[in-house]
Amino acid sequence: MRVVAIIIGTVLVLMGVVYGVLFTQVGNNLVRPYLEKKASQSLGKKVDIREFSLRFSSLKAVLEVDGSATLEVQGTFNLFDQRFAMEYDIQAQGLETPVMVIQEKLTVMGEAKGFVHDFVVQGTGAAFGSDIAYEVTLKEKMLSAAQIEAKDLDVGQILELLGQPRFAEGRVSVEAHTAEEGALVAKVTLLNGVVNEALVQEYYGVQLPPKVTYVGELHGVLKGEAFEAKGAILSSLSEVRFPKILANTKTQAWSALVEVITPNLAVLEPLAGMPLAGDFALKATLQGTKEALRAEVSTASLGGLTSAFYENDALDVSMENVSLEEILARLAKPRYSQGALHVKAKLTEVAQATRKGTVALRLDKGVPNHAEILELLGMELPPKMTYAVTMDATLAGENVDFVSEIVSSVATLQTTQGKADLKTGVLNTAYQLHVKELLALKPLTKQALHGPFAMQGEAGVSENGPRATGVTEVLGGKSSFVFENNQLDAALAGMVFERLSILLDVPYVFESVGDATLAYNVTSDTGAFQVAFPQGRLVESELTRLVQVATGFNLTRELYENTTLVGKISPKSIVFDLLMRAEQSQLSVSQGTLGRENDQLRVPFDILVQKKDLSGVIEGKMQNPRVSIKASQYIQKKLDKEIEKHVPDEAKGIVRDLLKLF
Secondary structure (H helix, E strand, C coil), X not given: CHHHXXXXXXXXXXXXXXXXXXXXXXXXXXHHHHHHHHHHHHHCCCEEEEEEEECCCEEEEEEEECCCEEEEEEEEECCCCCEEEEEEEEEEXXXXXXXXXXXXXXXXXXXXXXXXXXXXXXXXXXXXXXXXXXXXXXXXXXXXEXXXXXXXXXXXXXXXXXXXXCCEEEEEEEEEEECHHHCEEEEEEEEEEEECHHHHHHHHCCCCCCCCEEEEEEEEEEECCEEEEEEEEEECCCEEEEEEEEEECCCCCEEEEEEEEXXXXXXXXXXXXXXXXXXXXXXXXXXXXXXXXXXXEEECCCCCEEEEXXXXXXXXXXXXXXXXXXXXXXXCCXXXXXXXXXXXXEEEECCHHHCEEEEEEEEEEEEECHHHHHHHHCCCCCCCCCEEEEEEEEEECCEEEEEEEEEECCEEEEEEEEEEECCCCCXXXXXXXXXXXXXXXXXXXXCCXXXXXXXXXXXXXXXXXXXXXXXXXXXXXEEEEEEECCEEEEEEEEEEHHHHHHHHCCCCCEEEEEEEXXXXXXXXXXXXEEEEEEEEEECCCHHHHHHHHHHCCCHHHCCEEEEEEEEEEXXXXXXXEEEEXXXXXXXXXXXEEEXXXXXXXXXXXXXXXXXXXXXXXXXXXXXXXXXXXXXXXXHHHXXXXXXXXXXXXXXXXXXXXXXXXX
């Protein structure tokens, strides 16, 4: 309407200057170029006057503006008091305004009457697929009163007029009128809105849920250059409220308070590309100018307080006492763990290619949910386990350098020199692992281990999956492993059997140092191992004592060379063979078994001592097995002779009964 008023006002002012002397057709033709120049200067657009007829008390003119709008004006005009009463007809298409280019055809007609500096413009017409009506009063060329009404404007057409695809359909109605002190009060209503999710995905790569609908209402007041409004948009995804919007039409500075409420995050799953659940709400304060944007956002939906601040391409994020359980719940995940999360992130540049910043993360009061972890990973965690996490990271573009520490009630894991590529997902870090007492990890290892444990190495993730290496001296010497493609390969050099017996909590029966290899597949829970002891001696035990009783030979005096132990690992048990050779004795085990779930040991063995053979079995709990020996017929006869010869008659029966136990 401002354009209409400027056009009419400019024409009337210029007509008033020349009306008294140039009301003949010849005079009209002379003054037309001058009027075109003045009109073009006033509108800032090229104006062509196709027809111009000025008479003593009447005026008729046809003007073309930039080839996109045609204005026809005719009516009466009084030179002396500058009173006028005119009818106008505007036909426009492709009209360029300071805000947008209106590609749609506009048709407006009406009348303007009053004085050159104080007049009223009334009109009706069609625009944006709707009928419009208005009445505007100007005093001293300033807006004094207005009544504007446009119902059921086509949202899709408006988007096209703005040079945008029809991302949405629907209707919008506008009602505006002047109030006290010349303020313009407006109400905008959105009805029957439907988002075209196919176009949104085509242009922005964002997948919206099907059939996203919306309605809304906005109430605003324009007073001079100041605009103030409030309103809300309710969609099938979220409710967006605008408690307060402020803007300046001259400086184009603006600010807004925004509240977003999503009753069910599941509706945003296609948009997020991941499962979501639960409700979520946030508040934001936005401020902007032609050159800059400033935003403050906060939410308490995750427990504690999460806030973010953006300005000048810099972003600060803070999370204080945020619940890890609530985060998991919003991600539609089981509540794997409790914990309180604290984060301080500062990005001096947000753009992906030039991103720079730091992140400090701390998680305390961590308590894993044993039942959920068992269901997820099929492994039991140590009882009453607690943990805390700290991490510090530096970001530069797609690259991240980080250090971290996880301190739990059973172990401490530190990472140093960590590097990650956010684009490729590749990650590498050095680490140090310290376990206070391995027995606490039995639910994880499925094997009772004892004593402290320390290891260091490197771990990472590449396009081929996770990979880790490690070195430890827990068994003496140097033990190393490589984990890759779900396969664990270990090499134990200089392994001290005494330390192995402490680690496994088994009797110390062999004094030796050896080497071992292990190949174990994590996915199938199967593997194989080989152990070689170049030299070693048996330590006094129940087995050596029983053999000495049976044969009179002390096995602990023997030096066993090239002892070998080979075995296979299955999900439920370990099966192994053992061969020990010395100068006067030999011990072998075939198909010994150890139950991985119950620690039950069964080791059938054969012993050859100075050409005398024995057999037996070691069985029971691995930590305290029972040994039984069955002697050969030769030894049995030898024992009978010795009993007859050296044992008193009254004790012979007792000794023979005892030997039956072997």
